[in-house]
Amino acid sequence: MRETLADILPPDFALPILLIGASLAVLAVMIALFAVLRGGRQREEMTQRTMDAEARLAELVRMQGEMHGRVAAMAETITTRQAELNHAVNQRLDGMTHRLGSTITEQTKSTHENLRKLQERLAVIDAAQNNIQTLAKDVVGLQAILSNKQTRGAFGQGRMETIVADGLPQGAYSFQSPLSNGTRPDCVIRMPNGAPPLVIDAKFPLEAWTAFREAASPDARRAAAQQFRRDMDVHIKDVSEKYLIAGETQDTVLLFVPSESIFAEIHEHFDAVVQKAQRSRVVIVSPSLLLLSIQVIQAVLRDQRMREQAHLIQGEVGLLMEDLTRLDDRTRKLQSHFLAAEKDVEQILTSTEKLTRRGNRITSLELETPAKAEQSADAPPPKSVESRTGLLRLRVVDED
Numbered sequence: 001m002r003e004t005l006a007d008i009l010p011p012d013f014a015l016p017i018l019l020i021g022a023s024l025a026v027l028a029v030m031i032a033l034f035a036v037l038r039g040g041r042q043r044e045e046m047t048q049r050t051m052d053a054e055a056r057l058a059e060l061v062r063m064q065g066e067m068h069g070r071v072a073a074m075a076e077t078i079t080t081r082q083a084e085l086n087h088a089v090n091q092r093l094d095g096m097t098h099r100l101g102s103t104i105t106e107q108t109k110s111t112h113e114n115l116r117k118l119q120e121r122l123a124v125i126d127a128a129q130n131n132i133q134t135l136a137k138d139v140v141g142l143q144a145i146l147s148n149k150q151t152r153g154a155f156g157q158g159r160m161e162t163i164v165a166d167g168l169p170q171g172a173y174s175f176q177s178p179l180s181n182g183t184r185p186d187c188v189i190r191m192p193n194g195a196p197p198l199v200i201d202a203k204f205p206l207e208a209w210t211a212f213r214e215a216a217s218p219d220a221r222r223a224a225a226q227q228f229r230r231d232m233d234v235h236i237k238d239v240s241e242k243y244l245i246a247g248e249t250q251d252t253v254l255l256f257v258p259s260e261s262i263f264a265e266i267h268e269h270f271d272a273v274v275q276k277a278q279r280s281r282v283v284i285v286s287p288s289l290l291l292l293s294i295q296v297i298q299a300v301l302r303d304q305r306m307r308e309q310a311h312l313i314q315g316e317v318g319l320l321m322e323d324l325t326r327l328d329d330r331t332r333k334l335q336s337h338f339l340a341a342e343k344d345v346e347q348i349l350t351s352t353e354k355l356t357r358r359g360n361r362i363t364s365l366e367l368e369t370p371a372k373a374e375q376s377a378d379a380p381p382p383k384s385v386e387s388r389t390g391l392l393r394l395r396v397v398d399e400d
Helices: 011-147 149-167 206-213 218-243 260-269 271-279 287-308 310-363 370-375
Strands: 173-175 187-189 198-201 253-256 282-285 384-386 393-395
Touching: 149 173, 149 187, 149 253, 149 287, 198 218, 206 218, 218 253, 218 271, 218 282, 253 287, 260 271, 260 282, 260 287, 271 282, 282 287
Parallel strands: 198 253, 253 282
Antiparallel strands: 173 187, 187 198, 384 393
């Protein structure tokens, strides 16, 4: 025989066990009911979810349709915009092409013009280069001339003679004229009023000066300066002894330096030489100073000629004053004629004014009737002129 749990357990435990079993049964029933209820809810939720999914699907379909329409409209808009953009780009490309062509044309013209100007400038540069080459040859020739004492003296003599000949009239100067001591100065200028002539010397110690200019070291420059100073002292002494002759020449001799730069550097670096020359009554002059001296001498000569011709000028002035006196007499006679004519014209104007007044009186005549004339018979008769018909009376009003 099979035994149950109630048979095995004691009686005190039977009721609790039964209650536990009943509770478990109730729990099982509740679990079953919960499972059933839960399954219904799940089915409702699934149904609701299905409906929501269908609604969402419909909404997605609708949104897909709208999206398709928007995409089509956007594609059409993009096509239109692309066509407009292509048109605008083509227009801009055409404009840029036209401007680029115009710019290239202008640049080509400008390039050709610049090339033409460059060719002209190159031609000018070629001509200037030819001139420079010619000038270089001339400088080389001048250097060769200055390297020789005789040719150097001829060069200075030539410049001095040109300045003197351009500034003074013929006969006022002479070149290489001998003096009483047998010397021949480079130039002698005859002074006015019987004054002694002025002597000009055109020689200059250029070797020492060239060495001074071309000295590379300070010692060589110092030695060249001393040599130039000695040469200048010797030359100044020779000039003062040869050309300063009392009563025959002026008490001053002009020493001509054929360069303005040499003249300036002598006064800048060799002041002792200049002072010694002044003490020896030798004046160092440059071409500009010699020209100024010649102009002063020319003014003096002109003044002398004017003084020599003063009596002729006075005679001409006297004849001029006689002519002026005759002109004054004739002018006064003409003035008297003008005054007489003016008086005659005034008298004629007076007569014309009187004639005008009398004409105005005649034009202002007054007409009177016979009755009025009888009424005024007792009155003193006015000065009047009667016509032959007796109907017209002219009354003359004499304002005089």
